[in-house]
Amino acid sequence: MRHQIDNELEALTTLLPPDIQDRLGQKGDKDELIEIVLDLGREPEARFLSESHILGSVEVSEQNIQYVVDRIGSFGADNRAGIERTLHRISAIRNRSNKIVGVTLRVGRAVYGTVKIIEDLVLTGKSVLLLGRPGVGKTTMLREVARVLADDAHRRVVVVDTSNEIAGDGDIPHRGIGRARRMQVPSPDQQHSVMIEAVENHMPEVIVIDEIGTELEANAARTIAERGVQLVATAHGNALENLILNPTLSDLVGGIQTVTLGDDEARRRRTQKTVLERQAPPTFDILVEIHGWSRVAVLPDVAAVVDRMLRGFPVTPELRTLDEDGEVERSRGHRSTSLTSRNGASMGRFESQPDFYFKRPNSDEPAPEPVDERPDGRDRPPRRILPYGVNRGKLQQVIKTSQAPVELVGEIEQADLLLTTKSYYRRRTQALRESEEKGKPVYVLRKNTTPQIQQFIRAISRDRATSPSQGSIDRAVEEAEEAAQRITGGEHQADLNPQGAYIRHLQHQIAEQHGFASSSMGREPSRRVVMSRR
Numbered sequence: 001m002r003h004q005i006d007n008e009l010e011a012l013t014t015l016l017p018p019d020i021q022d023r024l025g026q027k028g029d030k031d032e033l034i035e036i037v038l039d040l041g042r043e044p045e046a047r048f049l050s051e052s053h054i055l056g057s058v059e060v061s062e063q064n065i066q067y068v069v070d071r072i073g074s075f076g077a078d079n080r081a082g083i084e085r086t087l088h089r090i091s092a093i094r095n096r097s098n099k100i101v102g103v104t105l106r107v108g109r110a111v112y113g114t115v116k117i118i119e120d121l122v123l124t125g126k127s128v129l130l131l132g133r134p135g136v137g138k139t140t141m142l143r144e145v146a147r148v149l150a151d152d153a154h155r156r157v158v159v160v161d162t163s164n165e166i167a168g169d170g171d172i173p174h175r176g177i178g179r180a181r182r183m184q185v186p187s188p189d190q191q192h193s194v195m196i197e198a199v200e201n202h203m204p205e206v207i208v209i210d211e212i213g214t215e216l217e218a219n220a221a222r223t224i225a226e227r228g229v230q231l232v233a234t235a236h237g238n239a240l241e242n243l244i245l246n247p248t249l250s251d252l253v254g255g256i257q258t259v260t261l262g263d264d265e266a267r268r269r270r271t272q273k274t275v276l277e278r279q280a281p282p283t284f285d286i287l288v289e290i291h292g293w294s295r296v297a298v299l300p301d302v303a304a305v306v307d308r309m310l311r312g313f314p315v316t317p318e319l320r321t322l323d324e325d326g327e328v329e330r331s332r333g334h335r336s337t338s339l340t341s342r343n344g345a346s347m348g349r350f351e352s353q354p355d356f357y358f359k360r361p362n363s364d365e366p367a368p369e370p371v372d373e374r375p376d377g378r379d380r381p382p383r384r385i386l387p388y389g390v391n392r393g394k395l396q397q398v399i400k401t402s403q404a405p406v407e408l409v410g411e412i413e414q415a416d417l418l419l420t421t422k423s424y425y426r427r428r429t430q431a432l433r434e435s436e437e438k439g440k441p442v443y444v445l446r447k448n449t450t451p452q453i454q455q456f457i458r459a460i461s462r463d464r465a466t467s468p469s470q471g472s473i474d475r476a477v478e479e480a481e482e483a484a485q486r487i488t489g490g491e492h493q494a495d496l497n498p499q500g501a502y503i504r505h506l507q508h509q510i511a512e513q514h515g516f517a518s519s520s521m522g523r524e525p526s527r528r529v530v531m532s533r534r
Contacts, residue, residue, distance in 0.1 A: 009033070012088045012105055017067045020044050023055040038065060039093070039102040068103050075100075077187050082169020087176065089165070108168065110176030111137075114293050115144035117322045121286050121298065123153055127231040129252060129283075129302075131239065132290035138234040139165050139210055141290065145232050146208045147178035155230075158183060158204040162191045165210050180208065192220040199224050209233040218251045222283045231284065239289055240299060244306065253287070253306050255279035276310045278303070294322040297333060304534070316515050332515050382407040383460060386415035388431055389424030391448055398453050404461040417441040419456070421448045441473075459502055476503045480510040483531050487516055493532040498522070504529050 009030055013021055016036065024036070024046055032049040040062065044055040072081045072090055079092045087108025092100045114137065115122070122128055122145050132138045143166050150157040157180035159166050159173070164184065167173035173182040181202065185194045191209075195217065198207055207224055209217075212235045225231055235252065237243055243253050250256050257279040266273045282302045289297040297317040299305045305315050319331045382405040387395055392408065399406045409415050418435045425432060425444045435442055445452050476499055483494035496507055504520055507529040511518035517534045520527055 008086045008088070009107065011083050011086050012036075012107060015068050015071045015083075015090070015105065017064050019058075020055055020064070027053040027055065033107050035107060036105040037102070038068065038105075040065060065100060065103060068105070069100055078163060080163055082164050084170030085168060085172055085174060087165075087168045087174055089163075109140070110143060110174065111140050111293070112144065112176075113326075114141045115148050116326065117294065117296055117320050117328055118145075118288055118298070119148060121288065121300070122149060122232060124286075125230055126285035127225055127283065128233075128286045128288060130232075130234045130288050130290055131237045131242070132234075133238055134236065136290050137293050138290055140293070142166060142208060142210055142232065142234055143176045146180040146206075147176060149206050149208075149232075150180035151178035156203065156205040157181065157208060158198045158202055158206070159208045160185065160191065160195050160198055160210075162188050162210065166208065192216040195220040195224060199227060199229055204229060206230045206232060211235065212249065212252065215248050215251075218249055218283070222251060225283045233284070240287055240302075240305065240309070244309065251280075252283045253278075253302055254282040256310070278306050278310060282306065289317070296320050314512055316512065384409045384414060384416045386410070386412055386418045386435075388418055388420040388435075389448070390419050390421060390445060390453070394448075394450050394453055395419075398450065398457050402454070402457055402461065404457050406457060406460070412438060412440060415440060417443060419443050419445065421445045473503065473506070477506055477510065480507040480529070480531070484510060484514040484516060487531060487533060488514070493530060495521075496529045496531065498526045498528045507531075 013024060016024065020036075020038075023044075024030075027046055029048070034047045034049060037045045037047065038060045041059050043057060044060055044064075046053045046055055068090070069092075072083075075081045075090075075092050079094065081090045081092070082088060083090075087110060089106045089108055091104045091106070093102035093104075095101050118128070118141070128145075130138050130141060146157050146159050146166065149155045157177075159177055159180050159182045161167050161173075161182050162185040167177050167182040173180075181204075183194055183198055183202075185191050192214070195207065195209060198204060207229055209221070209231065210233070212218060212221055212233050221231055221233065235243065235249060237246070237249075240253065243249050244256055255278070256276050259275055259277045261273050261275060263273070284302055287299040287302050287305075289299075291297065297319050299315070299317050308315055317333045319333045321329045323329055384407050385395075386409050395408065398404075399408070412418065412431070412435050415435075418432070418440055420432065420442065422444055425442070432442065443456065445456060476497075479496055483496060486494055499507065504527070508518045508520075511529070511531045515534070516531050518529055518531045521530050522528055
């Protein structure tokens with residue numbers, strides 16, 4: 001789908017001195033023009049989406065800059081000005097004497113059609129927060145949201161416009177926001193008070209805000225949400241993790257607090273005693289990470305996602321892309337997280353997110369012969385490990401200290417399994433391909449550190465009495481896949497057979513790959529995985 005673009009470019013280019021206008025007309029596609037830069041003593045520059053062009057060899061003079069300033073009027077306290085009833089923005093650079101020595105003329109565009117990718121979300125009436133790096137299109141999408149809610153959904157919409165970014169300069173707002181009303185903010189430090197004023201004086205059903213960035217604005221947003229008004233806002237940050245770890249804005253997603261667990265609870269959770277937990281209900285129900293006009297990641301239940309992240313579970317955002325026919329394509333992503341507070345508290349670690357994981361070999365060859373699985377584990381040969389990219393000295397020291405029944409070998413033919421690291425596994429070297437072709441299990445450490453090596457050795461040693469053969473691993477994986485298919489077919493929950501810790505790790509990962517929730521229930525040796533819908 002081609003977006004309809006209203007750029008009103010002529011209103012901006014007429015601010016330029018005539019000779020610079022002529023040179024600009026000879027350069028590039030104006031539809032891709034981003035900004036024009038005039039700095040005293042340098043050649044003028046036009047910046048496009050893919051490249052920049054120097055507009056001649058004549059340096060910018062004081063008269064050139066004054067020509068532009070005279071046609072703009074006055075700049076505000078934030079050194080910004082605009083052109084009435086357009087979205088263009090002109091910013092000034094001043095010297096130490098407050099004299100203007102440079103201007104940036106940024107092209108503002110109303111792009112119609114960008115909201116389709118999240119239109120169903122904003123029409124639910126729930127509060128939506130848009131995240132993304134500067135320049136990715138947050139404000140453009142926010143402008144479209146205001147228009148759709150006001151014109152198509154017939155909601156009472158008020159836009160709190162701090163720097164006239166959303167509805168342009170002047171007393172009459174740009175047509176890009178439709179019939180939404182616009183409240184201008186005298187200075188950025190007053191945005192929070194105008195947000196509250198909008199609710200108290202104008203009875204909106206929806207408030208649209210660009211760039212929540214201070215604690216006062218975050219508090220005002222919570223106050224508005226608690227009054228039952230829908231919020232649609234933007235904030236800087238690439239992902240939800242940025243907000244969780246930002247002490248100023250974490251309240252937008254519920255706030256984070258440090259909790260000290262009792263000994264029993266810490267053992268039950270299999271985590272350290274000091275952990276992070278969500279403090280309150282989030283201000284925003286839905287979070288959208290904007291990667292581009294036609295590509296976003298959606299987290300539809302912020303409270304549940306934050307809880308999962310703080311407990312160490314990976315999250316599965318909904319990935320949306322808009323194709324050329326205007327259809328929204330949906331898929332599931334997979335993302336693990338690592339969060340640590342300033343005082344050292346960390347998210348809990350659960351079986352679904354171990355420090356090592358298993359890569360099932362893709363091979364048509366028969367699985368290795370099962371290892372003798374006598375309950376007492378006596379008279380069994382040691383587990384033979386081929387380390388690949390793992391610090392051999394650390395590994396030997398851990399084996400020696402723990403007296404684990406493990407032996408290191410130097411050839412893949414002699415090994416029962418191969419142990420590598422995440423960075424090495426990504427390289428897909430000949431040794432790794434050969435191991436998988438031979439049907440050898442491959443275990444991957446997330447980091448090449450002594451604690452994670454210790455965890456791995458403890459895990460395979462703890463389960464030695466019931467050490468899983470390749471056959472038992474295959475059966476357990478097949479059981480988990482069948483359970484996922486039953487839930488897809490309509491069942492709400494599936495209880496799997498009791499397994500050791502390692503196999504439960506695999507079954508948790510399979511549940512996550514299918515987008516289902518999973519937890520371990522019961523006590524050893526009857527502890528089992530329960531898979532269910534989220």
